[in-house]
Amino acid sequence: MKYSKLLGKTAKNDSKGSKFASQRYLTRGGFIKESTAGRYSFLPLGWRVHEKIKAIVKDEMDKTGAQEMLVPTLHPLEFWEETNRTNSVGFELMTVKDRREAFFALGGTAEEMFVDVVRNLHLSYRDLPFTIYQFSNKFRDELRARGGLLRLREFVMKDGYSFHTDKEDFENEYQVMSDAYARMYKRIGLDALKVAADNGYIGGEYCHEFQVECDLGEGRFFVSEDGSYCAHEDIATFTRDNKNLDEPLQKYQVVDAVRGTTMEDGVKFHNLPLWRQIKDVLYATETGKLVLAITRGDLDINEIKLAHVVSALSLRPASVEEVKSLGSEPGFISPVGLAGKVTIVADPSLRTTVNAFGGANALNKDAININIDRDYTADIEADIAMAQDGFLSENGKSLLIEKKGIEVGNIFQLGLHYSTKMKDANFADSAGGQTPYYMGCYGFGLARTLATVVEKHHDDKGIIWPASIAPFAVHLVSLPGAEDFATSLYEELLKADIEVLWDDRSVSAGVKFADADLIGIPIRLVVSSRNGEKVEWKNRADSKSTLMNREDVLKKLLITE
Numbered sequence: 001m002k003y004s005k006l007l008g009k010t011a012k013n014d015s016k017g018s019k020f021a022s023q024r025y026l027t028r029g030g031f032i033k034e035s036t037a038g039r040y041s042f043l044p045l046g047w048r049v050h051e052k053i054k055a056i057v058k059d060e061m062d063k064t065g066a067q068e069m070l071v072p073t074l075h076p077l078e079f080w081e082e083t084n085r086t087n088s089v090g091f092e093l094m095t096v097k098d099r100r101e102a103f104f105a106l107g108g109t110a111e112e113m114f115v116d117v118v119r120n121l122h123l124s125y126r127d128l129p130f131t132i133y134q135f136s137n138k139f140r141d142e143l144r145a146r147g148g149l150l151r152l153r154e155f156v157m158k159d160g161y162s163f164h165t166d167k168e169d170f171e172n173e174y175q176v177m178s179d180a181y182a183r184m185y186k187r188i189g190l191d192a193l194k195v196a197a198d199n200g201y202i203g204g205e206y207c208h209e210f211q212v213e214c215d216l217g218e219g220r221f222f223v224s225e226d227g228s229y230c231a232h233e234d235i236a237t238f239t240r241d242n243k244n245l246d247e248p249l250q251k252y253q254v255v256d257a258v259r260g261t262t263m264e265d266g267v268k269f270h271n272l273p274l275w276r277q278i279k280d281v282l283y284a285t286e287t288g289k290l291v292l293a294i295t296r297g298d299l300d301i302n303e304i305k306l307a308h309v310v311s312a313l314s315l316r317p318a319s320v321e322e323v324k325s326l327g328s329e330p331g332f333i334s335p336v337g338l339a340g341k342v343t344i345v346a347d348p349s350l351r352t353t354v355n356a357f358g359g360a361n362a363l364n365k366d367a368i369n370i371n372i373d374r375d376y377t378a379d380i381e382a383d384i385a386m387a388q389d390g391f392l393s394e395n396g397k398s399l400l401i402e403k404k405g406i407e408v409g410n411i412f413q414l415g416l417h418y419s420t421k422m423k424d425a426n427f428a429d430s431a432g433g434q435t436p437y438y439m440g441c442y443g444f445g446l447a448r449t450l451a452t453v454v455e456k457h458h459d460d461k462g463i464i465w466p467a468s469i470a471p472f473a474v475h476l477v478s479l480p481g482a483e484d485f486a487t488s489l490y491e492e493l494l495k496a497d498i499e500v501l502w503d504d505r506s507v508s509a510g511v512k513f514a515d516a517d518l519i520g521i522p523i524r525l526v527v528s529s530r531n532g533e534k535v536e537w538k539n540r541a542d543s544k545s546t547l548m549n550r551e552d553v554l555k556k557l558l559i560t561e
Contacts (some may be wrong), residue, residue: 001472008033009042010515013353020216022454023148025463029518038145038153041437041449043364048471053446054135056187056468057158060180063478066131066160071113072092073137074104079112083421085201087313088280092141106139109202111441114161115418115425118437122427131177133160133442150452151218158427160442161414165429170413170438177411179443183499184444185408189453189466192408195221197232198304202441203417211405212452219405222387224398225270225484234304237385237394240296243275243353249357250369252336257366261331263297266366270357275299278350278358278370280333282318282326282342285310290322294335294378297358309345309382316506332359334367335376346378347385387415408449463520464540467560474499474557475521481529489535489550490529498557516540523560525553525561 003009008030009263018024031046042050050529058068077095080086086105094106107113114132117284138157145151160177164170178194185192192210208233211219220233231237232243259269266277277297284290285304291310293301307315323330326341335344338361350372352357358366372378389402419425419436448489451470457464467473474493478486486502501521503512516524517540526536526545533551538545548556 001501003501004505006030006044006501008045017262018148020147020150020451021458022150022451024032025454025458025518025520026148026451029463029520032149033051034148038142038151040149040152045471046450047227049450049465050446051468052469053188053449054156054158054470057184057444057446058135060184060187061131061133061158061160064131064176064180066133066162067429068134069117069132070134070136071107071117073107073139075107075113076108077103077105078179079116079422080105082423083112083203083418085112092143094139094141107136108138108140109157109443110134110136110159111161111202111414111418112422115437115439118163119422119425122428123163123173124239125165125430128174128427129162131160131173131440131442133158142524147216147451149447151163152447155445155447158442158444158446160506162442163427164438165285165427165435166438167415170415170440174411174413174440175233175527177440178208181411181442181444185212185449187468188449189457189468190408190449192221193218193221193230193405195230195232195405196235196411197221198308199232200414202412202414203308204412204414204441207412209407210409211403211407212404212456214403214452214455215404216455217406218493219406219407221403221405222389222400224393224400226398228395229393229400231387233387234302236400237383237398237449238385238387238400239394240349240352240385240392241392243296245352245354247354249371249374252367252369252371252375254362254365254367256359256364257332257360258364259366264342264385266358267330269298270366270368272310272357276353278334278356280335280358282323282333283315284318284322285312286314287312290318290326291315292333292335292338292342292344293347293384294344294350295385296349296353297356299347299349299388300382302386305382306345306384309380309384310343315513326361328361329359329363331360332363332365334359334361334370335378336367336370337361339377343380344376344378345380345382345384346372348381351386364514366509368371378471406448406452406455407445408445408452409442412441414441456521461514465520465522467522470520470522472521473497473523473560474498474500475516475519475524476500476502477509477516477524477526478502478504479509479528479530482527482531485533486527489525492554493557496554496558 194208197209222236259265275298355369357368429435436474524538532545
């Protein structure tokens with residue numbers, strides 16, 4: 001490809017202010033062009049990288065025996081209503097209506113569509129197991145698109161679905177897919193950690209994300225120092241240390257407390273440590289049910305854990321009016337005396353301390369010497385606290401280390417979540433009966449993975465593409481006086497099926513070299529009148545170059561290929 005003919009050239013200032021290297025370099029390098037917030041056009045350079053990532057994913061999926069197919073982008077809305085995901089997805093579902101007044105969802109994920117295909121084939125146990133997948137555009141009306149390709153409202157995703165007779169059969173495929181994903185990321189040039197995570201709106205009981213460590217990533221997870229544990233903050237568990245259990249229980253008392261409404265105000269007023277205070281947070285579920293979450297004061301409420309415990313699709317902080325409806329006051333809530341008025345969910349940390357203090361359900365009134373079981377009881381006791389860096393792992397053997405990362409893929413256990421919600425999603429079992437499919441789901445974000453590669457492979461000059469997904473294998477730069485040599489070398493490279501981008505423009509050497517560094521093709525070949533019949537070979541990641549004979553260049557490239 002001649003650079004003079006390439007659609008999309010480098011630019012100096014596009015996305016210069018972004019903190020994400022991928023957004024800056026992909027835009028400036030002529031790989032992508034923003035359409036509207038969260039939607040990008042892939043220019044030829046960018047699409048070449050995108051399709052090389054896709055080819056690796058397809059290759060690894062096909063090696064597992066998975067079969068590629070395609071379902072429509074517009075999903076009949078009644079399918080999503082069957083599974084109640086019109087109300088439970090973690091993003092704003094986009095819908096359209098056609099001329100027949102029929103409503104469709106713009107697919108953000110495709111579980112319902114694949115189940116519908118399979119249920120209408122009327123399969124038996126002899127047809128199982130199988131895995132099917134697609135590459136298709138996904139639409140998610142994200143509240144906040146950010147980071148260029150890292151959080152989009154429209155993108156291409158590989159989503160796969162496996163269908164099984166039972167749990168044991170599924171677990172075999174889950175490991176197969178986990179291994180395949182590890183190979184995909186290694187080939188693409190990423191070190192991805194397999195992180196236990198929450199299934200969220202996808203459904204099912206467990207899942208794993210593939211996270212690439214990055215300080216700018218949105219994902220927060222914890223790894224134990226001994227490497228035996230790795231989990232997303234949404235589900236991470238830990239050991240709660242005992243505080244003052246050797247103290248005798250003191251008499252419960254209500255005292256005047258003219259203070260502010262924050263936890264810090266309580267600590268200052270009583271001159272006691274934060275861990276001795278009870279943290280009370282009142283929530284309302286999507287149905288309006290009130291839930292009082294309580295934990296030790298030095299811990300934070302994990303709303304994902306809490307939502308699971310109370311079987312809520314969503315939670316929101318209760319309003320002032322809702323707090324007062326319980327006979328309490330904002331900033332002075334207490335579980336004491338609220339039994340029967342609200343569902344009280346207590347974290348186990350409340351059993352690691354005695355004689356706690358906190359609000360007393362009245363303005364400027366606090367209670368001291370509050371103790372669980374004696375002064376209040378919980379409707380539910382469960383882990384609802386957020387792990388923190390330096391906490392002891394649940395097995396008590398290692399400390400947790402907090403990390404941030406970019407989620408580039410995920411695998412899910414769906415179990416019977418969809419097959420029992422969607423009518424007739426059954427197979428004929430060996431006894432002649434009808435049994436619901438046991439399912440798994442496997443997602444891979446191509447654009448986000450592409451951007452993550454840039455986040456991990458760049459310097460202050462531009463991108464450094466791994467050879468496996470680089471848009472071209474070679475960046476040929478010709479300087480004045482070497483046009484004939486460059487032409488013949490270019491033609492020889494093409495004849496040898498070596499992907500080459502030739503910068504044939506009439507611009508300065510400095511501009512060409514800067515653009516080559518920005519674009520990031522792994523190998524740069526420079527021909528100039530000064531070097532005669534010699535070719536200057538430079539790897540993008542190296543600072544030094546080497547002069548080589550033309551024949552040796554070709555041999556080395558063919559070996560590299």
